[in-house]
Amino acid sequence: PSSRPVSRSEWAVRSSFMAKNTLNPIRQIVDGMKLEPNPEKPMIALSIGDPTIFKNLSPPAEAVDAIIQAVKSKRYDGYAPSTGIPTAREAVAQYTSRPEAPITAKDVILTSGASHAVEMCISVLCDRGTNLLIPCPGFSIYKTIACSLGIECRSYRLQPESDWEVDLDHMASLIDQDTAAIVLNNPSNPCGSVYSREHLVDILELADYFKVPIIADEIYDNLVFPGHTFHPLATLTETVPILSCNGLTKKFICPGWRMGWITIHDRDDIFQAEIRPGLNSLSQRILGPNALVQGALASILTSVPQAFFDNIIRTIETNAVMAFEAMKRIPGLTPIMPAGAMYIMTRVNMECFPGFQGNDLTFTSQLVNEESVFCLPGQCFDYPGYFRIVLTLPEDKMREALTRISDFCLRHYVPSTSYVEDQEN
Amino acid sequence: PSSRPVSRSEWAVRSSFMAKNTLNPIRQIVDGMKLEPNPEKPMIALSIGDPTIFKNLSPPAEAVDAIIQAVKSKRYDGYAPSTGIPTAREAVAQYTSRPEAPITAKDVILTSGASHAVEMCISVLCDRGTNLLIPCPGFSIYKTIACSLGIECRSYRLQPESDWEVDLDHMASLIDQDTAAIVLNNPSNPCGSVYSREHLVDILELADYFKVPIIADEIYDNLVFPGHTFHPLATLTETVPILSCNGLTKKFICPGWRMGWITIHDRDDIFQAEIRPGLNSLSQRILGPNALVQGALASILTSVPQAFFDNIIRTIETNAVMAFEAMKRIPGLTPIMPAGAMYIMTRVNMECFPGFQGNDLTFTSQLVNEESVFCLPGQCFDYPGYFRIVLTLPEDKMREALTRISDFCLRHYVPSTSYVEDQEN
Numbered sequence: 092p093s094s095r096p097v098s099r100s101e102w103a104v105r106s107s108f109m110a111k112n113t114l115n116p117i118r119q120i121v122d123g124m125k126l127e128p129n130p131e132k133p134m135i136a137l138s139i140g141d142p143t144i145f146k147n148l149s150p151p152a153e154a155v156d157a158i159i160q161a162v163k164s165k166r167y168d169g170y171a172p173s174t175g176i177p178t179a180r181e182a183v184a185q186y187t188s189r190p191e192a193p194i195t196a197k198d199v200i201l202t203s204g205a206s207h208a209v210e211m212c213i214s215v216l217c218d219r220g221t222n223l224l225i226p227c228p229g230f231s232i233y234k235t236i237a238c239s240l241g242i243e244c245r246s247y248r249l250q251p252e253s254d255w256e257v258d259l260d261h262m263a264s265l266i267d268q269d270t271a272a273i274v275l276n277n278p279s280n281p282c283g284s285v286y287s288r289e290h291l292v293d294i295l296e297l298a299d300y301f302k303v304p305i306i307a308d309e310i311y312d313n314l315v316f317p318g319h320t321f322h323p324l325a326t327l328t329e330t331v332p333i334l335s336c337n338g339l340t341k342k343f344i345c346p347g348w349r350m351g352w353i354t355i356h357d358r359d360d361i362f363q364a365e366i367r368p369g370l371n372s373l374s375q376r377i378l379g380p381n382a383l384v385q386g387a388l389a390s391i392l393t394s395v396p397q398a399f400f401d402n403i404i405r406t407i408e409t410n411a412v413m414a415f416e417a418m419k420r421i422p423g424l425t426p427i428m429p430a431g432a433m434y435i436m437t438r439v440n441m442e443c444f445p446g447f448q449g450n451d452l453t454f455t456s457q458l459v460n461e462e463s464v465f466c467l468p469g470q471c472f473d474y475p476g477y478f479r480i481v482l483t484l485p486e487d488k489m490r491e492a493l494t495r496i497s498d499f500c501l502r503h504y505v506p507s508t509s510y511v512e513d514q515e516n
Numbered sequence: 517p518s519s520r521p522v523s524r525s526e527w528a529v530r531s532s533f534m535a536k537n538t539l540n541p542i543r544q545i546v547d548g549m550k551l552e553p554n555p556e557k558p559m560i561a562l563s564i565g566d567p568t569i570f571k572n573l574s575p576p577a578e579a580v581d582a583i584i585q586a587v588k589s590k591r592y593d594g595y596a597p598s599t600g601i602p603t604a605r606e607a608v609a610q611y612t613s614r615p616e617a618p619i620t621a622k623d624v625i626l627t628s629g630a631s632h633a634v635e636m637c638i639s640v641l642c643d644r645g646t647n648l649l650i651p652c653p654g655f656s657i658y659k660t661i662a663c664s665l666g667i668e669c670r671s672y673r674l675q676p677e678s679d680w681e682v683d684l685d686h687m688a689s690l691i692d693q694d695t696a697a698i699v700l701n702n703p704s705n706p707c708g709s710v711y712s713r714e715h716l717v718d719i720l721e722l723a724d725y726f727k728v729p730i731i732a733d734e735i736y737d738n739l740v741f742p743g744h745t746f747h748p749l750a751t752l753t754e755t756v757p758i759l760s761c762n763g764l765t766k767k768f769i770c771p772g773w774r775m776g777w778i779t780i781h782d783r784d785d786i787f788q789a790e791i792r793p794g795l796n797s798l799s800q801r802i803l804g805p806n807a808l809v810q811g812a813l814a815s816i817l818t819s820v821p822q823a824f825f826d827n828i829i830r831t832i833e834t835n836a837v838m839a840f841e842a843m844k845r846i847p848g849l850t851p852i853m854p855a856g857a858m859y860i861m862t863r864v865n866m867e868c869f870p871g872f873q874g875n876d877l878t879f880t881s882q883l884v885n886e887e888s889v890f891c892l893p894g895q896c897f898d899y900p901g902y903f904r905i906v907l908t909l910p911e912d913k914m915r916e917a918l919t920r921i922s923d924f925c926l927r928h929y930v931p932s933t934s935y936v937e938d939q940e941n
């Protein structure tokens with residue numbers, strides 16, 4: 092014992108550093124907003140990245156059947172190996188493997204959703220005293236996990252004016268000897284961007300130059316609009332070691348099933364000595380994801396017809412085009428057309444809405460209070476001055492929401508001199 | 517940036533402190549053993565705490581149906597709140613609440629198995645620089661989690677000679693100002709002990725005196741033999757704040773389903789300021805357990821007839837009595853009769869087996885090599901000189917395993933003078 096036993100006179104139970112530093116900005120920001128939806132208008136929540144909530148999309152029948160078969164088979168009630176059932180890992184390997192980035196079952200670790208995959212990747216690569224590069228704007232979980240572990244986050248700029256491409260000079264300027272990894276999210280939440288092969292190669296060259304491994308969050312990989320192509324990051328490099336995070340959540344419309352995975356891409360065995368054993372060890376903390384879904388996984392990944400995905404993509408793209416076209420015409424808003432994922436980001440030109448005193452949180456909460464439409468403020472992605480809209484809803488709801496956003500903006504819009512000049516020229 | 521950007525010339529990717537320190541002793545010890553089962557005898561693995569592996573026990577039909585209904589309903593495909601679906605939390609609250617320890621849904625947090633519950637409890641209460649009291653012998657996960665977080669573990673002695681009761685003086689001697697929590701596992705893995713009300717009250721008094729909260733791992737709560745009574749720890753105190761860990765895993769024979777929970781027992785709001793918010797925050801890291809099982813939980817907890825549990829307990833007790841009686845008669849072994857859970861611990865009097873040079877790992881691996889019976893060495897529970905046998909197997913297999921253990925011991929037994937005298941008196 093480091094000191095003598097003591098009887099304390101009062102209870103005083105403190106939470107840990109990790110508990111105090113596991114912060115969810117979305118929860119914090121949204122809870123801090125005064126939201127009082129207009130009782131005369133039914134609420135349209137464009138804020139939640141859950142494709143099931145509007146009931147227009149649901150998991151494929153093949154996947155539902157596969158789970159029912161797995162439950163009935165009684166073969167998946169016991170403990171699975173903590174990295175996953177071999178046949179399920181094999182199924183993910185086959186689903187993911189490409190000639191340019193071949194993998195086998197041993198390169199797959201099953202996780203409880205992509206969140207858990209991200210948590211494990213950050214946990215294995217980063218430590219107190221190291222830093223992690225994350226995209227800005229970006230999905231909040233990277234920062235949540237890193238901060239909770241005492242890891243420094245450095246945000247690299249994405250450039251809205253060039254389809255959210257990474258500002259490579261800025262990224263390079265953030266890297267130092269203590270940089271443990273770069274998180275790259277492609278296709279992106281919240282941006283909806285899908286990077287070109289050339290841009291990805293540029294990023295890989297930078298990683299290769301500085302010898303920094305990449306955590307590639309590719310959960311939206313096949314939610315890409317026609318005319319655009321998703322390139323799995325690992326297919327474009329033979330040198331940079333990559334941990335890719337993925338899962339069923341978005342493309343199979345089943346966030347509640349909590350099935351994700353990590354694929355390890357490591358041609359030169361850079362992850363061999365420490366990172367593979369480390370991931371194996373970390374997987375033993377909670378003993379892997381639900382085994383019933385694991386039992387169904389091979390069937391889910393092979394039996395769902397392409398038409399299922401085409402329908403989802405059609406819904407998202409139709410809404411994207413509708414939202415983009417509508418918001419382009421709303422004075423004070425600048426939408427940025429996405430190429431995939433399930434979101435659109437829109438800039439709010441705050442000078443045009445002087446009533447909100449430059450505060451975009453006031454803008455989004457007032458939009459709820461007047462029009463019962465909730466767009467997620469950009470601050471939730473470390474990106475004030477923008478809002479994010481989810482695109483998985485039924486078309487008529489999207490149309491209605493856009494009309495209300497338009498009404499709201501027109502009501503609060505005050506033309507600035509420069510803007511008027513622009514329009515007149 | 518804390519230093520100038522650098523291009524490294526070599527890849528050198530190191531794993532984190534957490535990854536390096538997430539150590540599973542069972543895996544390490546078992547992997548280190550040279551196991552070559554006798555090809556002439558079918559293997560009987562008495563080592564794995566998974567009640568499904570022998571196929572004689574399986575989840576109740578009501579639970580299987582409840583999951584199928586949940587999948588078919590399409591109501592549980594979306595994200596659940598990260599602490600759990602309200603109706604499922606409510607169901608756990610009703611299942612757990614006692615007049616002496618009343619709780620409601622807000623006191624329940626659903627987790628991905630009891631392992632995740634334990635992980636969250638340790639993570640929220642303990643920090644680097646604090647220490648955690650854990651039982652010895654004890655289930656390995658407490659140490660695994662604590663070490664990975666840089667928390668010091670202090671093992672308090674359980675006393676085999678008095679039904680594995682805690683050595684209270686020893687426990688008290690380990691507590692100091694930096695003691696963040698005590699882990700109590702009742703009924704116990706590996707001991708199978710079920711503590712009396714009086715002993716639990718003594719432990720609570722100690723915790724109250726030192727003002728140290730308790731993490732009560734009560735996952736084996738209803739696997740108790742007739743004539744013994746399980747007392748939920750929280751029902752015996754009005755002052756000591758308790759986080760209790762539990763789940764479906766053992767009593768509903770479904771480890772693969774990964775459904776566990778924490779119940780918060782805190783009459784005096786000692787956990788109010790920091791621990792409850794901390795647990796809420798931590799639950800957001802992986803967004804809770806599989807929602808399909810959550811959707812089935814209310815039905816699972818209310819619809820399974822008592823006969824289902826009676827049958828499991830009968831199996832375990834029959835095997836416990838058989839194993840105890842058989843091993844009592846084997847020279848050199850001293851079994852300790854359990855009162856619940858699903859294990860029996862047996863002392864190996866190593867002096868009687870001089871061929872193994874006092875090394876109990878050699879004893880258990882040689883038992884595999886000669887008789888194809890695998891008993892888990894006590895070292896896996898920080899308790900050399902003992903082995904643990906699982907009791908959930910079919911009776912005929914148990915009988916066969918005991919015959920082989922007996923044959924093995926008789927073959928290697930060398931009577932010591934004192935032992936012979938004992939027998940002759």
Ligand SMILES: Cc1ncc(COP(=O)(O)O)c(C=O)c1O
Binds near residue numbers: 203207279280310346
């Ligand atoms: C970029 C990104 N990564 C990971 C996740 C987490 O996915 P899961 O629900 O599988 O944990 C999300 C969810 O919104 C996401 O947008």
Ligand SMILES: Cc1ncc(COP(=O)(O)O)c(C=O)c1O
Binds near residue numbers: 704775
């Ligand atoms: C004492 C104890 N606690 C917790 C667990 C973990 O249970 P779960 O499989 O629900 O994570 C076990 C499993 O063996 C156990 O013996």
